Amino acid sequence: MRLNILFSLLYILFFITSCNQERSKIQTEKDFISIVDRDTSRLHLVLYKDRFHGKIINTKPGGYIVKGEINGKIVGDTLEGDNLYTPFKWANQKRAPIVLLKKGENYLLGNGILSIHLGIPHFMPGSINFDNPKHTYLPVQK
Template identity: 35%
Template sequence: MVCIAFALLLFTGCKKGNNDTDKPLRYIAENGKLKGILDLNIVGTEFYGRYEIVNGVNGSDIGQVRGKIKGDTLIGNYYYKPWAGTNKKRIPIALLKKDGYLLEGKGVVVEFVNIPHFSPDIPIDFSNPRFIFIPVTDTISIKK
């Protein structure tokens, strides 16, 4: 019994301190009447989090992002419920890490087995991003 307790203590004491999952990183962006709020968790080569697109006076698209990190690019999916719709939607998302910011790229979307993703034959364009996300260190100051 003492050996089991010691082994449990040893394993929990040697647990890697992974602060990536403790608190999501918050990013905000604006583009005209659109505002993006991204709460992002990064764990190893994967990311997940919450993404909200505020459409001015029309409402918000709120959902989850999840995907993989390849170099300086985060590629995944955005599952959301449109402000005026009842059915959840899924679209691909690509974010480029550049100078501490995240740039949301645009690409050609194709479907395979009814699952949308960016075409592997056409590069994702980050030269004119829809959003440039700025990291926020003081999450209390964010207003929707």
């Protein structure tokens, strides 16, 4: 009986420590903002060693707000992933590819040729460019 309790406690302790390890691997958690004409885009990023996730909120004139959850992988200085967002006044979510290039402390929103494979949109290999980014995200000073 005592042996079962001991193994149960060890299992629970192992489970708790393994859950907390992921939080300690966070490299950076930052907020960014981009203002282009009357459009404002806010970006919250949580970066790990080779993965990222976060939120993106686009605000346009007339109270038009689009909120999305982003996640993906980090390849060098580029963040490649998905943006799962709900269009303004829609009930269903949509998925779009997102690619960000780190340039100094800023992030540039890239674009490319959109392709859909097995129902998942992505940019065609070699078509991604950052020459004329729609948004340049600047860090928010807290």
